[in-house]
Amino acid sequence: MEIGFTLLYQLILGFFATVAFAVYFYAPFDSIFASGVAGGLSWVLYYLVLNGFDNKIIGTFLGAFLVGVLGEYLAIKMKKPATVFITPGIVSLVPGAGMYYTMLYLVQKDYSQAVIAGSETFFVAAAIAIGIIVSTIFSRSLRHFKRKSG
Amino acid sequence: MNHFTIKSKYELKKLMKLAISTGETLLKNGAEAYRVEDTMERICNSRDNIFNVNSFVTQTGIFLTFEYENESYVDFKRVRNVTINLKRISEVNKFSRKFVCTNLSLDDGLKIMENINNMKVYSKMHKAISGAASAAFFTLMFGGNFRDFLSSFIVSYIVILILNVTNEFKLTFFIDNFLGAFLASIFAAISVEIGLGANLDKIIIGSIMYLVPGVAITNAIRDTMSGDSLSGLSKGMEAIFSALAIAFGVGVVLSVYMGGIF
Numbered sequence: 001m002e003i004g005f006t007l008l009y010q011l012i013l014g015f016f017a018t019v020a021f022a023v024y025f026y027a028p029f030d031s032i033f034a035s036g037v038a039g040g041l042s043w044v045l046y047y048l049v050l051n052g053f054d055n056k057i058i059g060t061f062l063g064a065f066l067v068g069v070l071g072e073y074l075a076i077k078m079k080k081p082a083t084v085f086i087t088p089g090i091v092s093l094v095p096g097a098g099m100y101y102t103m104l105y106l107v108q109k110d111y112s113q114a115v116i117a118g119s120e121t122f123f124v125a126a127a128i129a130i131g132i133i134v135s136t137i138f139s140r141s142l143r144h145f146k147r148k149s150g
Numbered sequence: 151m152n153h154f155t156i157k158s159k160y161e162l163k164k165l166m167k168l169a170i171s172t173g174e175t176l177l178k179n180g181a182e183a184y185r186v187e188d189t190m191e192r193i194c195n196s197r198d199n200i201f202n203v204n205s206f207v208t209q210t211g212i213f214l215t216f217e218y219e220n221e222s223y224v225d226f227k228r229v230r231n232v233t234i235n236l237k238r239i240s241e242v243n244k245f246s247r248k249f250v251c252t253n254l255s256l257d258d259g260l261k262i263m264e265n266i267n268n269m270k271v272y273s274k275m276h277k278a279i280s281g282a283a284s285a286a287f288f289t290l291m292f293g294g295n296f297r298d299f300l301s302s303f304i305v306s307y308i309v310i311l312i313l314n315v316t317n318e319f320k321l322t323f324f325i326d327n328f329l330g331a332f333l334a335s336i337f338a339a340i341s342v343e344i345g346l347g348a349n350l351d352k353i354i355i356g357s358i359m360y361l362v363p364g365v366a367i368t369n370a371i372r373d374t375m376s377g378d379s380l381s382g383l384s385k386g387m388e389a390i391f392s393a394l395a396i397a398f399g400v401g402v403v404l405s406v407y408m409g410g411i412f
Contacts, residue, residue, distance in 0.1 A: 013287055016287045020283040020284035022236070023277070025235070031236075043291070081185070083185070084240050087180070092288070094362050094367075095362075096358055097292055099358075106397075128364070129371030132372060
């Protein structure tokens with residue numbers, strides 16, 4: 001029960017953060033709610049993987065993948081380019097905290113910790129990109145497959 | 151298939167202008183390189199007597215060439231100051247689909263593009279409030295408490311208002327990001343000092359989220375992986391230097407604050 005509340009709380013946080021970012025990026029008004037849902041769901045997935053398996057990079061990859069798939073789906077549904085949904089959706093996964101801690105360790109002259117935080121930050125950024133690319137390829141081949149069979 | 155043709159050199163120039171302005175609008179508002187190239191090529195290819203359409207797009211410029219009556223035409227455009235405006239990308243996408251499929255005249259096309267470029271979506275106040283709200287929610291997502299939420303909102307709101315003013319001076323992205331991170335860290339430290347905020351790190355992390363070039367890094371890696379290596383490199387360089395600027399901005403304040411001088 002408590003886990004359910006935590007997840008709901010995180011979903012709401014992710015939703016509002018994404019919605020706020022969608023407005024910040026001047027997203028079209030009718031796409032804001034949908035991209036908020038996509039961003040919220042992907043944040044919850046990331047949160048689950050991070051707390052269940054303690055793996056930031058896999059969590060980020062799965063979150064970005066989910067945003068990508070939802071973005072491609074919404075793109076067809078609402079007749080808008082997928083970027084409109086993906087751009088605000090991935091922002092919650094962006095390693096802003098990693099960058100901050102890298103700098104903090106550097107300032108504190110803790111260079112070995114800084115390298116660990118810095119390389120993790122880089123890999124998280126790469127995981128977002130790979131998640132988006134895989135989801136694009138996935139949904140394109142799915143569409144191709146559907147067209148062939150249907 | 152449709153059969154629209156270009157009838158004179160005068161029309162040809164308009165087509166060139168239309169394609170370039172479409173590409174410029176897309177690139178300026180944060181579209182990926184392949185989308186810009188694809189859109190420009192589709193617009194030119196929709197006219198039957200235009201051949202060998204080629205476009206080449208990097209983060210800083212657009213090149214377009216095509217052939218008409220055995221003569222080739224080239225044009226290019228330098229693009230500066232890339233910001234993200236999803237509404238414009240969406241509108242240009244809609245327009246290019248319409249242009250390719252229907253017999254829309256070139257003059258109408260140019261007029262629509264002009265409207266898209268002058269379109270106001272949300273005011274600066276909306277942008278400041280939404281940026282501040284996103285920062286506040288990120289502070290909560292990274293484990294801050296309600297006091298951090300409040301101070302993060304106030305800090306980011308002030309920083310975005312200041313950045314709106316400094317944007318008028320057309321400084322480079324490096325200075326903008328440095329200034330944003332620097333001010334956010336200073337105000338965050340002040341809010342902790344006066345007892346409003348509780349966790350300095352959570353407030354700063356939330357308040358730099360809208361500066362962090364996450365989208366640029368992602369697009370850079372995507373461009374590189376899909377073969378647009380030059381665009382990926384230039385975008386990636388910009389992203390890395392934005393990240394460095396933010397890190398410097400935070401680092402300067404942290405080293406002073408943690409050094410006990412503050």
